[in-house]
Every structure is written in structure tokens, then in C-alpha cells.
Amino acid sequence: MTEEFFRIAVVGTGPAGLYAADELVQQDRIPVRVDLIDRLCTPFGLVRYGVAPDHPRIKSVTGALSTILEHPLVRFLGGVELGSDIGRSDLLACYDAVVYATGLAADRPLGVPGEELPGSHSARELVSWYSGHPDAAQPFSLDAERVAVVGAGNVALDVARILTKPAAALSYTDMPEPVLAALRASAVREVTVIARRGPEHTRFTTKELRELDTLDGVSIRVPADETLPASDTVAERSVRANLALFEKWSGVPAGERTITFRFWRRPIEIRGEKAVRELVLEHTALDDTGQLVATGGTETLPVGVVLRSVGYHGMPIAGLPFDRSRGVVRQHAGRIVDEEGRACSGEYVAGWLKRGPSGVIGTNRADSADTIAALLDDLSTSGGPRAVRSLDDLLARNGSRPVPLSGWRAIDSREIALGAEAGRDRIKITDWSVLRTLGAHEAPTPVVSNYGRE
């Protein structure tokens, strides 16, 4: 007798998707097979294309995540895009349940005039470029001496650090060679990080803020005209530690390369004839009700590049209920729900697409576990597997050739070999056609014959 099992698709192979797959294969309530589907030829999502290249310790989580990919009940299907190669209805026909863990692919806009000028970018665009993402715009121009980064979160710190750190200190990373060459030739001398609220309200984690002090030849400064609350008057430990750093940096003069922090300011216009020339900021304060308000003062910052680092936003997935204001999929305990709160049968969400852009990599472990607990409750009372179609057949009919795990291994080996030639651990391959060619070196193992109901 053929064993019956539930077929589950997890779309997105960042930490949220991989932890969801792990939760599925580590449980023994129901038998499952898991297909991990990604539009990229490579797994790991933001660990590969978001975690800064000079944070190898954080990136090393790929070791643990790889063991999930290697699990015998899991298949990797790279280079398969939801929306173009397959649709939501295909997934629902081919699987008993679908977990969407595709993250947040869009940027929050600032909503100010001039945002579309050349030289105005999202931090995500810069991060994608230096991380070697195959969709990144090439090359990123670093001709400007002054750069403004709007936003006071860890992504702002990442981009400020990468733009000021001596390129020699990045030459061991997995950055593509053209990126390193551009950073070597970079004209950037000062990066100003702009927070719309006070130093006590920033979202920087202390570890990442403190790291700035270790940058060779980079002055970290808070101009002397900034008012800093005394750190010993603040109860929260992490805020106290951040304030102590800002106090230490208060009044430090600018150097050869400088990161400057500015508080209580928000952009109202980006100006320039053909490209960004200056950023107009208005001064802000909190009113009696805690609302952020303009105080009437403005100032102009001469800059050649403006980077928006004000958070990420989801892109609606055709047909899935979407909360446009929060930029996430509507859900309750991981079950996707419509506007009336009714569950969309068989559809679940995990990671940033579920909770918004918050937390560290490990946060996704518990988040995905909650989603999978709901999924298992539903499937264990569902009366058995019901999926009737095969994704393999569907992809074959469309002429799509997914990149299997062995294809990812081929890409991985080539990147490691390229790195070894240059005395580095890895150099990323950025070209779609090279990734596809390397990844297509073997067809994925068809599992269609394993399906009990076919």
C-alpha cells in the first residue's frame, strides 16, 4: 500500500520559510512532504541578500539552515516565481496547504517631493547591490561626498557603516569584485543618519551602534548642538547604553570619513535639477499627546545621495487578503483571513509578510512554529490529503526547469571556488544566466510517483 502524506508548499526560503519547513518535518502528528519554492536560484533569503557582508557570524546561520534543506522529506525548487511561473490557484490544486514566507519586497516611501530624483534610493537597493543580488541595479554610483540616510534602525547603521568603512576591511567578504572596486573608488566622506525622533527613540541595537566605534579612520559624531537626555535618567537598559554612546560621540570633530547622527528632523523635500543636490529637513518634537509634530524650523543639508531606510513593505500576492496600511498579509495566528476574519482554507503566512519588518533571524523560529501549529491543527482534522495535481507536471508543461538542491550545491561550490582563487571564503555570483546554468545541472527528483492519491 502506498503511504499517504500531505503535500505542503512553503513559498520563500529565507529563515521564516526554512524554519516553517523544519517545524513540519520534525513533527509526528501527520505525514508530510514539503516543497520549498523560491523565485531565486539560491536559498536563504535575507540571510544571503540582507545581512551585511561584514557580519559573517550572523551569516553563518546558513550552516544550520542547510540541514533543513537537506532533510529527505524536503525538496528545494529554486527559480520558480509565484505570479509568473505558477499562480495561487496552482498551488492550491497541487498542495494540501501553502505557507507564504516571501518577506517584504518593497520599500516604504518617504512621500516627499523629489523622491524620484537620480541619487535618491532605498537602502534596500544599496543593500541588494553590495550583497550581489541578481536583480540589483549595476553599478551603484558612489560619486557624491555627502550621503544622507533617513531612518534610525539597524539597516541605516548597516549602510552607513559599509559606505564609510575602508574598502580594504571589506575585501575578505563575499561581495562581488565590481562592488569592492566601486567602494575602493568611492567619493563618500560623510554619511548623516537622520532620526525623526530623539536619540532615546532610535531603533538601533546597542551592539550594532557600538560596532561603529571599531571602524578604522571613521569619526562618529553627534554635533554639539544636539540635546541628549542624560543616560542615567533612563530606565531601559538598551536605551541607556545607546545614549551613553551618543554622549561619548557628542562634539567629536569630523574626520577623513565621518558618520554624523542628527535627531528630531524629518525630510520634507529632496531638491536638485537633474539629480539630488540637497535634502530639506524640518525640525520636529513630540506634542503633549506624544504625536510627532513640526516645530516650524527647517534646514538644508547639501548631499548628493539620499537613502531611505524607513522600513520595508510587502507586495500584495494576487488574490491574498492584504492589509495595505501595514503592508502585510491579513492573518490570525498564521492562518490567512479575509476582511471579515474568515480563514482562507489551506493558506498560511510566516515571517515578515505576517508580522511586519521586525525582530532578528531567530525571531522567525517561534513565529513559524506558531503558524505551523495552526496548520497542523487544521490538517490533522481535515479528513486526509486532498491535493490532486502535480507541480512538477505543471512546471514541465510551462517549460520551467526548477533549480534543485543539487543545482544550488553547484552554485555554492562555484562561489566557494571563486572565493578561494581570491583568498576569500566565497564570492557571490550575480548573473541570472550563470546562476540558472549552474543550477540546472540536474533535474529535481520527481516526487509525483510518491503521491498516494495519484
Ligand code: NAP
Ligand atoms: P526599523 O528598525 O523599523 O527602523 C525604521 C526607522 O525608520 C525608524 O527609525 C523609524 O522611525 C524611521 N521612519 C519610518 N518612517 C519614517 C518616515 N516617514 N520619515 C522618517 N523616518 C521614518 O527598520 P530597519 O532598519 O529597516 O530594520 C528592519 C528590521 O531588521 C529590524 O527588526 C532590525 O533590527 C532588523 N535588522 C537587524 C540587523 C542586525 O541585527 N544586525 C541588521 C539590519 C536589520 P520611528 O521609530 O519614529 O517610526
